[in-house]
Amino acid sequence: MRSRIRIATRKSPLALWQANHIKARLEALYPQLDVELLPMSTRGDHILDSPLSKVGGKGLFVKELEQAILDGRADIAVHSMKDVPVEFPAGLDLCLICEREDPRDAFVSPRFPSLQALPPGSRVGTSSLRRQCQLRALRPDLQIGELRGNVNSRLAKLDAGEYDAIILAAAGLKRLGLDTRITELLTVETSLPANGQGALGIECRPDDTELLALLAPLAHEATALCVKAERAMNRALQGGCQVPIGAYACLQEQQLWLRGLVGSPDGQTVLRAECHGPATTAEALGHALAQQLLQQGADRILSAVYGACDH
């Protein structure tokens, strides 16, 4: 039996928490197993001054981790599913998805009790186009500013008075023990989450059957089905490049309820659609929802933005 599992991880506090969480779960299951972290920097960590959507998107944060697995320096990488690109490089795959934490976005403000209570013209920080679009649609009066960096540095900018409020994923705040900073949990109707938000995934070599068997108890089937539907919608829309897209599924009695959103960053256009179906058809539901959104005009939003992209 294998005696060691090495986890490639980014060095941000949230990434380290997530890697340590998987380490602790594996060690609880297998007391003889030695689980080591291999912390590393990614290109995404170095590019902090420009909006992520303009510098190449999600792949920036996972490439170096994937290379470490392909080179044999690490066995697995633990990812926030919302940061994982829809396609995987040859030789690697998403091997399992763990149980989802709270998928909602959180409104954080030291001064105002809710999004609704923000006075006109308030400054809100978020670099997520998905959050910007939904915020602007709801509150066209707000001034929305770019806000990048890890969770702690975003909170520090809020505390320094650069913004009246910021929006962050509830899952990240809860994992870091920062629950008390959550002023208001936004309903998914107010802020439809990003696909995969709140879920952790493990990437590894799909041909490493011994490793897969060790990891298997960490899998959470219901979460995997939901995230599968959400990612299928994103894949069908080919959304990744500068487009506000939200996708959120929930599962009840083996029925999936998938909601999707495509909008323009200025919030002028927000297209919404939803569908229901058996969990066994998760992938098809994602495709069907994408088609509904395309028929409503998402194709025009997507092509307008792709025109301005360098790929």
Ligand SMILES: NCc1[nH]cc(CCC(=O)O)c1CC(=O)O
């Ligand atoms: N974009 C960075 C990122 N990736 C995952 C999370 C939160 C944790 C999760 O969704 O699992 C965050 C922080 C945020 O959006 O506030």
